Amino acid sequence: MKKGKAAIRILILLTVIQMLQNLLVPKYVTQFREGALTGEYYANAGDNDVILIGDCEVYENFSPVTLWEEYGITSYIRGSAQQTIWQSYYLLEETFTYEIPQMVIFNVLSMCYDTPEHTGRQSQREAYNRMTLDTMRWSASKWKAICASMTAQEKEQGGMLTYLFPLLRYHERWNQLTQEDFTYCFHREAVAHNGYLMQTGVKPVQNDYVQPPLADYRFGQNSWAYLERIRTLCEEHGVRLVLIKAPSLYPIWWPQWEEQIEEYAASHNLMYLNLLEQQAQIGLDWNTDTYDAGLHLNVCGAEKASKWLGKILMEECGVPNRQKDAQLCARWAQKERAYREEKGE
């Protein structure tokens, strides 16, 4: 009898802790929507012939709904804010436990961040890590992704423990709670369309972007090692890997970086598409197709980029048109509706 009461008390205690945690963790529904992207995949896992991985250059520049509507290609973007290459690798490793696509498309910009310390301001890095990793389901891949991602500062301030128990990280949010935290305490609404985060604004490019020259343009050893792991992982699963550079004007994609990726792609017989070099063919207009002056495309630009990409995937890579599959059509019809609704059509 005593044991029974103790068990009930433990259960109540755990429930209270869980509820507190649910309340205090960021919801990523109206603010910092990027933080919801990783977690939204699980409801959409399976039947995706193409998986795109990378940072905002994929989740804001390509539209899976357009790929479906124009070519019948099923795809999902496993993107997240400033996703590093080690995170891409572990997200891909995890994805392969849910489905084996025909093709993986990896955006190569993250090659320039060799270690967590190379990724810019450390206070933002921690927040970016959270946005990518917090909603990832627990698995060996998540564990390894966290280990690879933590900055020295994160390790000093609780490290893995704060990922295992997010309450430890977010307890101090109690005085910053908003209506969103209560509304989405137990459920979330999807913010993306198969991983695509729609932007409908327009802000034309005004001036050319500049950055100071680098001391060394060689990608770091860690980046190369993870690119090689991505390639090998795809090879082991019989998945074709395609490398892309999305058409974003900033951060600057240096010619020296381009040469290294071209060389790597050629030496491993990989297709590499640099969309920055295909702007005219894509039909990009920097007065109308970007919402932030050229860093990312708006929905109009993303649809153009997707049409261009889809044509190559279908004609040159043989990715099939799945529009004859009634079940898939029904599922995608729902996605199209949500997409049209947000687009305002």
Add this chain to the structure above:
Amino acid sequence: MKRLWIVFLAGMVLAGLVGCAVTEHQTQEENWTLTLGQIQITLGTPAEPVVTALGESQGYTEEPSCAFDGLDKTYDYGSFYLATCPIDGIDYVYRIWFVAADVATEDGLYIGLEKGGAEDICGKDCFRNSNACIQIQGNSKRMVLLKDDRVSSIEYTWIVE
């Protein structure tokens, strides 16, 4: 049950300690300061007075981050660029880099200066086996690059946590 609550409270205390730990990263040294024209610019200080004093720029770009509010800003002053970054709603001087020979650092570095001259200023060891010399001062760094045995780039950056 008491023990359970003790464990729970201990957990909360631990949580408090974990979340509130702050890493202090300060040095006694001042950050790099440049004098461009009549204007003194110190890395890591509020940018607004500097931008006002420098007057209208020849060009200007804004670079949002992947997800955060606030904009990195870059001002083109012809001979040099000034980049700022926002922290808690205030823009700070984040980076300055020279692109023409008509501006020089206070210790005499300028674009086009011969390697020997740069070594005299930065120290011979700084360029050892490399085309780059990086010098840290306070929470800022100066990077001087050589190309064809001449200074090709001079860049100051605030090391922001």
